[in-house]
Amino acid sequence: xxxxIVCEHCDTVYQRAPLQPGQRARCLRCAAPLYxxxxxxxxxxxxxxxxxxxxxxxxxxxxxxxxxxGSSSQSTLxxxxxxxxxxxxxxxxxxxxxxAFFFPLLQILLLGAVLLALRRGGLRRxxxxxxxxxxxxxxxxxxxxxxxxxALVAVVKMGAxxxxxxxxxxxxxxxxxxxxxxxxxxDLHRLWECLDE
Amino acid sequence: xxxxxxxxxxxDLGLLSCLAxxxxxxxLPATAAPHCPRCHAPLHRRxxxxxxxxxxxxxxxxxxxxxxxxxxxxxxxxxxxxxxxxILSGVLTLWRSGAWDLALIVFVASIVVPLLKxxxxxxxxxxxxxxxxxxxxxxxxxxxxxxxxxxxxxxxxFVVALxxxxxxxxxxxxxxxxxxxxxxxxxxxxxxxxxxxxxxxLIWDEPQTGxxx
Numbered sequence: 165x166x167x168x169i170v171c172e173h174c175d176t177v178y179q180r181a182p183l184q185p186g187q188r189a190r191c192l193r194c195a196a197p198l199y200x201x202x203x204x205x206x207x208x209x210x211x212x213x214x215x216x217x218x219x220x221x222x223x224x225x226x227x228x229x230x231x232x233x234g235s236s237s238q239s240t241l242x243x244x245x246x247x248x249x250x251x252x253x254x255x256x257x258x259x260x261x262x263x264a265f266f267f268p269l270l271q272i273l274l275l276g277a278v279l280l281a282l283r284r285g286g287l288r289r290x291x292x293x294x295x296x297x298x299x300x301x302x303x304x305x306x307x308x309x310x311x312x313x314x315a316l317v318a319v320v321k322m323g324a325x326x327x328x329x330x331x332x333x334x335x336x337x338x339x340x341x342x343x344x345x346x347x348x349x350x351d352l353h354r355l356w357e358c359l360d361e
Numbered sequence: 362x363x364x365x366x367x368x369x370x371x372x373d374l375g376l377l378s379c380l381a382x383x384x385x386x387x388x389l390p391a392t393a394a395p396h397c398p399r400c401h402a403p404l405h406r407r408x409x410x411x412x413x414x415x416x417x418x419x420x421x422x423x424x425x426x427x428x429x430x431x432x433x434x435x436x437x438x439x440x441x442x443x444x445x446x447x448i449l450s451g452v453l454t455l456w457r458s459g460a461w462d463l464a465l466i467v468f469v470a471s472i473v474v475p476l477l478k479x480x481x482x483x484x485x486x487x488x489x490x491x492x493x494x495x496x497x498x499x500x501x502x503x504x505x506x507x508x509x510x511x512x513x514x515x516x517x518x519f520v521v522a523l524x525x526x527x528x529x530x531x532x533x534x535x536x537x538x539x540x541x542x543x544x545x546x547x548x549x550x551x552x553x554x555x556x557x558x559x560x561x562x563l564i565w566d567e568p569q570t571g572x573x574x
Contacts (some may be wrong), residue, residue, distance in 0.1 A: 168385040170378035173501055175370045175562040179384070193368050193565065194501035228569040230527045232534060239526040244519075247526035259546050263515065288496075293400055300381060305552065307512050314472075314519025317463055321520065322527060324458045325534065337522045353383035356399060 166357070182275060202354055208347070209279040215272050215343040221266070222336030227315050232326040237360055240333055241265060241311070260311075267306040268344060274299050275347065282358050300352055309341045370565070377404045412490055419482050419554035425548045427473060430491065432541030435521050439534040442508040444455060447541060448517060470516040471545075478552050479504075481507055497564055504561045511556060514549045518531040518542060 169180050169189075173196035180199075183189060188200035203211075222241070229238035239247070249257035250264055274295045281287035315334055322328045371378055377388045377395065379536070381402035385469035395404040433445035446454065449473050475550050481503055488495060490564065528536040 165376070165385045165387070168376070169383070169522070170371045170385050172378070172380060172383075173505070173561045174565045175372055175378070176368045177371050177376060178376060178501060196501065196505060196561075224465075227523070228527065232530055235530055235533070237527055237529055239523065244522040244526040247529065248522040248538055251538040253540070253542050255540060256518060256522065256542045256546050259515075260518060261467055264519065275401075284427050297381060297400065297402070304508075304512065304557070307515055310515045311519045312412065313466070313513075314516050315523060317467060317516065317520045318523040318527070320460050320463050321455065321524065324529070356382035358386070360399065 165361070169198055171198055197355065199351055202351055203346075205279055205282060205355075205358065209276070209283070209352060211343055211346055212272060212276045212279060214258055215340060215347060216276065217339045218336055218343060219269060219272055222333055222340050225332035225336060227331055227333035227337065228319055228322075229329050229331055230322055230326050231329075236330060241337075263307040264311040267302050268308050270338070271299065271302050271306050271344070271347070274302075278355060282355070289359070296352060296355055296359070303348055303352075306344065306348070308337065308344050312337045312341045372406055372562075372566075377406065379409075381405055381490060383390075383539075403416060407566075410556065411558055411560040411563060412486055414558040415445075415482070415486055415555045418551050418558060419479065419486065422475075422548050422551035422555060423479050424481065425544050425551065429475075429541055429545035429548050430472075433539035434517065434541035434545060435524065436539055437528070445539065448545065451517070467517060467520075470513050472508055475548055475552065478507055478511065478556070482552070484554055485559060485564070490561075491567075492566065492568045500564050504556070504559065504564070507556050509543045511553045514552075515546070518546050521540070521571050525564055 167180050169178050170176070171178070171191040171194060174191060174194040176191055176193045178189075178191075178198065181189070183199075183201040185201045189198040190196065191198055224240070226238035226240050226243075229236060245257050245261045245265065248260060267348055277287070278292060278295050278299070315337060319328050319330065319334075370536070371385070375388050377386050379397040379400060379402055380385065382397060382400040384397055384399045386395070386398065386404065396402065397404055430448055433447055435446040435451065437444045449516065452464050452468045452472070455467060485500060485504055488500060521542050524536045525538050528534055
C-alpha cells in the first residue's frame, strides 16, 4: 500500500500528501518527522561525487602537523588509526577505522552505485536491495562529523605543548562533514520507491 | 494529546510497516514469519524482544561506565614528567589551560551525554515496560534526542587516537592510549546498540496491544 505511510516512532497511519519544496510532514501523535520534500536523485548524485573527491583529499593530506623543539610530526586519519593500533588498544583502532574511514567510504561508494544504477539501470535488483539495506545500517555508525570535532579538540590540546598547524586534510574533513550531513539527511525510503518505479 | 487520540495505528488496522524500506503491508494471519515484499526484510509488529535486548545492552554499558571513568584513557610522558589522564582529568587539564569552551564540549560529550543516555534509556525502558501513559510525547522526544546525540560521545576516542599519532617524539614527549579508552568506546557502542534495540512504538502501546508484541 504505497499511498500509506506509518510513523516509525509511534505506529500512526497516514495518507501520503504531496509536499512543496522545503516542507516536511510531522507525526501528529509523537511529532517525529514523517517525510519531506527531498533533493532529486540527480542532485544527490552530484553531492555524492563531490563527497568522493573530498574524501580522497581529506585522507591523502595530513590533518595537523606538530613542531616540538626542532622535530616535527604530522598525521593523517590513517596514521592515527595505525598509532592507536600500536598503542595496544586494538579495539579502539578498529572502531576508529570503521566509524571514521570505512563506513563513510562505503556510504559514498554504495550511494553513488545505487544512484547511478537507478539512473541507467544495469545493476541487478537483488544487489540494489542489499546496497540499500547496507546504507540504512551504515548511517548511525558513520561519524565523520564527530571525528572533525575530535581533530579540533586535539589541535587545541596540543597547542599547549607545541606549535600546531592545521593542514589541508583538516579542511577536507570539514567539507566532507558538510557533504555527508546533507547526504545523511536524505530519506532512504525515497530510493526504495525509485526502485519500484 | 486529545487531538491525536483518534488517529489510527497500524497494529489496530492489521497493517505492518517495514522498518527497512517504509512499505506498508497488510498483516496476513496465515504467515508465521512475514517478509517485506519490496525489500525482503523480516516484518515485525514491534522489534522482537525489544525491552530485554535493550536492558541487557544498557546494563552492560552501565557496568563498563565505571572502568571507563576510573582507568586512564591516555598516558602522557615527557622528559620532565609522566601523567595518566582519565576522562575527567583531561577535561580539568583543558579547563586549567584556559580552553574553557573546549573543556565544556568534551565534558558534555564524554561525561554528561553517556550518563544522561543511560539514565534516559532506563527511564524509557521502565515506563514502556509498565505501559505508562505518563508524558508520552515528551518520552518520544527524549528517545529521538538519545538517537541523535549517541555518536557524539565518540569524541574523546578520536582525540586520543590523534594525540597518540602526533605526539610521538620518542623520549622527548610521547602519548599512549590507556585501557580506559577500550572501556569508554565499549560504553558508546553499547548505548548506541541499546537505543537501536528499543522500539519507540512501545511508548504508545496500551497494555492489551502491547502484550502481543
